Amino acid sequence: MAGRVQNPRPTLEMVAAAAGVSRGTASRVLSGATNVSPAAVEAVHKAAAELRYRPNLSARSLVTGRTGLVGLVVNESNDHLFSDPYFAEVARGAHDALSEADVAMVLTLAGDARERDRLIELAALRLDGLLVIHGHSDVELVRGIERMHIPAVFSGRVPITGTSTVWYVDADNRGGARAATEHLLARGCRRVVTITGPRDMAAGHDRHLGWLDAVTDAGLPSSDDHVAVGDFSTDSGRAAMTRLLAAMPDLDGVYVANDLMAFGAIAVLAEHGRSVPGDVAVVGFDDVEAARTSNPPLTTVSQPMAGIGRRMAELLLQQLADPELDPVHEVLPTTLVVRDSA
Amino acid sequence: MAGRVQNPRPTLEMVAAAAGVSRGTASRVLSGATNVSPAAVEAVHKAAAELRYRPNLSARSLVTGRTGLVGLVVNESNDHLFSDPYFAEVARGAHDALSEADVAMVLTLAGDARERDRLIELAALRLDGLLVIHGHSDVELVRGIERMHIPAVFSGRVPITGTSTVWYVDADNRGGARAATEHLLARGCRRVVTITGPRDMAAGHDRHLGWLDAVTDAGLPSSDDHVAVGDFSTDSGRAAMTRLLAAMPDLDGVYVANDLMAFGAIAVLAEHGRSVPGDVAVVGFDDVEAARTSNPPLTTVSQPMAGIGRRMAELLLQQLADPELDPVHEVLPTTLVVRDSA
DNA sequence: CTGAAAGCGCTTACAG
DNA sequence: CTGAAAGCGCTTACAG
Numbered sequence: 001m002a003g004r005v006q007n008p009r010p011t012l013e014m015v016a017a018a019a020g021v022s023r024g025t026a027s028r029v030l031s032g033a034t035n036v037s038p039a040a041v042e043a044v045h046k047a048a049a050e051l052r053y054r055p056n057l058s059a060r061s062l063v064t065g066r067t068g069l070v071g072l073v074v075n076e077s078n079d080h081l082f083s084d085p086y087f088a089e090v091a092r093g094a095h096d097a098l099s100e101a102d103v104a105m106v107l108t109l110a111g112d113a114r115e116r117d118r119l120i121e122l123a124a125l126r127l128d129g130l131l132v133i134h135g136h137s138d139v140e141l142v143r144g145i146e147r148m149h150i151p152a153v154f155s156g157r158v159p160i161t162g163t164s165t166v167w168y169v170d171a172d173n174r175g176g177a178r179a180a181t182e183h184l185l186a187r188g189c190r191r192v193v194t195i196t197g198p199r200d201m202a203a204g205h206d207r208h209l210g211w212l213d214a215v216t217d218a219g220l221p222s223s224d225d226h227v228a229v230g231d232f233s234t235d236s237g238r239a240a241m242t243r244l245l246a247a248m249p250d251l252d253g254v255y256v257a258n259d260l261m262a263f264g265a266i267a268v269l270a271e272h273g274r275s276v277p278g279d280v281a282v283v284g285f286d287d288v289e290a291a292r293t294s295n296p297p298l299t300t301v302s303q304p305m306a307g308i309g310r311r312m313a314e315l316l317l318q319q320l321a322d323p324e325l326d327p328v329h330e331v332l333p334t335t336l337v338v339r340d341s342a
Numbered sequence: 343m344a345g346r347v348q349n350p351r352p353t354l355e356m357v358a359a360a361a362g363v364s365r366g367t368a369s370r371v372l373s374g375a376t377n378v379s380p381a382a383v384e385a386v387h388k389a390a391a392e393l394r395y396r397p398n399l400s401a402r403s404l405v406t407g408r409t410g411l412v413g414l415v416v417n418e419s420n421d422h423l424f425s426d427p428y429f430a431e432v433a434r435g436a437h438d439a440l441s442e443a444d445v446a447m448v449l450t451l452a453g454d455a456r457e458r459d460r461l462i463e464l465a466a467l468r469l470d471g472l473l474v475i476h477g478h479s480d481v482e483l484v485r486g487i488e489r490m491h492i493p494a495v496f497s498g499r500v501p502i503t504g505t506s507t508v509w510y511v512d513a514d515n516r517g518g519a520r521a522a523t524e525h526l527l528a529r530g531c532r533r534v535v536t537i538t539g540p541r542d543m544a545a546g547h548d549r550h551l552g553w554l555d556a557v558t559d560a561g562l563p564s565s566d567d568h569v570a571v572g573d574f575s576t577d578s579g580r581a582a583m584t585r586l587l588a589a590m591p592d593l594d595g596v597y598v599a600n601d602l603m604a605f606g607a608i609a610v611l612a613e614h615g616r617s618v619p620g621d622v623a624v625v626g627f628d629d630v631e632a633a634r635t636s637n638p639p640l641t642t643v644s645q646p647m648a649g650i651g652r653r654m655a656e657l658l659l660q661q662l663a664d665p666e667l668d669p670v671h672e673v674l675p676t677t678l679v680v681r682d683s684a
Numbered sequence: 685c686t687g688a689a690a691g692c693g694c695t696t697a698c699a700g
Numbered sequence: 701c702t703g704a705a706a707g708c709g710c711t712t713a714c715a716g
Contacts, residue, residue: 352694354693355694365693397693405696
């Protein structure tokens, strides 16, 4: 009685019978093969629709060797991770692109060693490929994934050592930082400092270089007292701004490597009686939601987060189609969004 | 040449051959059956280890009818969703429990109609069950899932209509709110008001009832001017507190249905020159990270978020084991965390 | 263009 | 306790 309640799911066999063709022909029609007669195509589609046929994916996987499953790997300790809009948007972009290809996304945490082991097991057992949201640089994770010889695409530049096979998609952090700094210069700023991110994060490093590009090109100084290192948190932005102000009281422009730190910096400037952008112009990076409503609304650099996720998915699909492809490193453009802070 | 590089994955057949038993026996050993001789058990395990055997899950699924895949369904517009620690923690708890059972979690967005359709398709095709993080009440989603007749467990109380088959795990919102309010009463508060959440969210509703339980039991009034409705945002907490203060200037205790609104309320109290907890005591709900470092540190109600996720997973696993089980509604205890605001 | 057949790698009654 | 065999639902050469 139990288990007999539901009608059994129709199989290809039943569709073929209803269409008056063989199972092989039905399969060919449903997989979109071209060498099939129009009559057969029509009959099979009609039968499939009438029976509400859905293929058994396990059976298909058994013969194709593909699972149609891709892992979304995340190496952040999860508290951070989920509260990061970067993660959410990249995941959504990837999810969209994969759905269109009928590939599903398995959420895979890889924050600690135990989780990393599980990931490796899971990947070996049932994943066709990996999409890695790579927040903090995690050399062990990168190495582990390379060793598995599984198709993978990382988000964010992965420092390439030797003959690495890593694929990645990144935003143009360096170009965006340069554009932000050049915007400050164009407004007439001449003592332009920067608050950077942690040196071990590729994004932090690249955004620092962009600032350097711009000030160097303009023939302006870039000595150590022009630079304060933060950790991308608002508090660290406050501390960094305080230090910069002490070292160079007459600074007139600040390029900050992310919006959160920019908010901290602006708060400190206000406390010191400096108006923004009147006395000091400030540009951030990320274009988080709050940038639009902060006081003043923040001029910042926007990166195409969902686009990064989508592109990662597309590149992974390419790898799946041809495992012999050479690694691709793709850099997506960023956009300066001018508001009131600079 | 390509594709021939890797050694072919060992199959059960090869393990059986190496162990000198039949494929059937090897299968029985590996699936932990008891009716096997100790000698066979040892030989098979040894062979499997030596060959680094991993079962082909598609083949297994084809015969068992199970995929070993569970969907994590999320109905929030994703911006919110990911920045919500509730989501992150519930997901992590569920992930842990499922991993232990070798079940993987497929991330499934169901924010709009298109995504909802994809979910239904995906579930029909490849999921054994669903874990639904049910933020805003979404009747359509609940109905859609019930219609699919797929094992599912919701987070958060789902209003049950008629002969619903919904399973859910919730925190004891009502009990927690009652405890919070009783704490205010115990400190001597006598004019105790509340800021509630949206009426259409079960959590908001239940937390309001808990406040009502406590003040009613204490013989205190609970008229409309004791209640202000917010939307769980800090700003709405500010607005609500402003209204309450206008309606009842001599209030001395506030139970707020979440921490974010409590922060807003405390800010307004400070602006009105009321000290917390000296003039007005305040209790929140959620125990978010910031509650520990706010000024003053917030007394609040903590709910076992990861525990909810874990329990959801366990209940889903039970359903998978026996689809005929009656729906379970489980309520997990909350804890009052006393800090400085009350 | 199409059918018959083999085979993907497992699990599970069925005999013994 | 164990082996031989059937079968899960597909895809894909292979002939024709």
